[in-house]
Amino acid sequence: MGRTARFITALFGKARPAGALACLLLTLPAGVAAEQGERCVVDDAAREVCLAAPAQRIIALSPGATELMYAAGGGAQMVAAVNYSDYPPEAAALPQLGSNRRVDMEALLALEPDLVLVWPTGNPPEQVALLERFGIPLYFTEPVSFEDVATSLERLARLAGTEDVGASAAQAFRDGIDALRQRYAEAPPVPVFYQVWDEPIMTVNETHLIHQVIALCGGENVFAALPRRVPRIGVESVLVRNPEAIVAGGMGEENTDWLTDWRRYPSLTAVQRDNLFFVPPSRIQRPTPRLLQGGEILCEHLETARARR
Numbered sequence: 001m002g003r004t005a006r007f008i009t010a011l012f013g014k015a016r017p018a019g020a021l022a023c024l025l026l027t028l029p030a031g032v033a034a035e036q037g038e039r040c041v042v043d044d045a046a047r048e049v050c051l052a053a054p055a056q057r058i059i060a061l062s063p064g065a066t067e068l069m070y071a072a073g074g075g076a077q078m079v080a081a082v083n084y085s086d087y088p089p090e091a092a093a094l095p096q097l098g099s100n101r102r103v104d105m106e107a108l109l110a111l112e113p114d115l116v117l118v119w120p121t122g123n124p125p126e127q128v129a130l131l132e133r134f135g136i137p138l139y140f141t142e143p144v145s146f147e148d149v150a151t152s153l154e155r156l157a158r159l160a161g162t163e164d165v166g167a168s169a170a171q172a173f174r175d176g177i178d179a180l181r182q183r184y185a186e187a188p189p190v191p192v193f194y195q196v197w198d199e200p201i202m203t204v205n206e207t208h209l210i211h212q213v214i215a216l217c218g219g220e221n222v223f224a225a226l227p228r229r230v231p232r233i234g235v236e237s238v239l240v241r242n243p244e245a246i247v248a249g250g251m252g253e254e255n256t257d258w259l260t261d262w263r264r265y266p267s268l269t270a271v272q273r274d275n276l277f278f279v280p281p282s283r284i285q286r287p288t289p290r291l292l293q294g295g296e297i298l299c300e301h302l303e304t305a306r307a308r309r
Helices: 003-012 018-025 028-036 063-071 089-093 105-110 125-133 146-160 163-183 209-216 235-241 257-264 291-307
Strands: 039-042 048-051 058-060 078-080 115-118 138-140 190-195 219-221 245-248 276-278
Touching: 039 146, 058 063, 063 078, 063 089, 063 115, 063 146, 105 125, 115 125, 125 138, 138 146, 146 163, 163 209, 163 291, 190 209, 190 235, 190 291, 209 219, 209 291, 245 257, 245 291, 257 276, 276 291
Parallel strands: 058 078, 058 115, 115 138, 190 219, 190 245, 245 276
Antiparallel strands: 039 048
């Protein structure tokens, strides 16, 4: 048994049939693409990613990455994704390889991808390292600003060979963000608490993209100064900061239960004025062009809060 075959056996716990092994080994030559340099981009981890030709078999390891690739025009080349990759609607029909925290590696390798979109802080490092050992081209995607979202569309389109679509989508996103920025540039500030999770209660600091959406609308993130990007907090911290508005995403696209829980604290200004607002999580918690939709919804909510003063 050769070294590579022994590696496969160690990985999956048993010897693989010759046909399956050959299928897995077909992924190895993909690393040669980096030497060709015919189309190169720099990903969100400052890594240069080069392909000899547009990717034809793309796998995304986060719902946001799936959405970005479709928006960039590369949806037709997608062959698999992870759970909750549900936008656009056709993405839901892709084979799912498990959760972003535990990908079915055997199924992934069997699909012979020529490009895998990795979520650096959301995918297991040991599985990412394994993909690197197989020589599969990896693009690390984790936009942290509006411009990152726009350039992600352009960079992914470059790798997929859909540059025109990506350029158009990127410009539309930039224009939409600029329009919101101008519209609310002089809006009176609204102190906001954004809730990411309920047990434990989690929020965002000033380094998070959601914070930038809040600021875009003239909101002031009351937890902006905390050191962690997604800090855990207690109810007492929210009561002390007494936000004028509370915004939450909830467990689903229409689940507003988290907001209902805050009505137990009538001393909060947000509760007194009924400024408990819901934004569908996929439109504000995924770093994709739909942030523009989430921003529009949030900005309208904060306008409502201003009107209730």
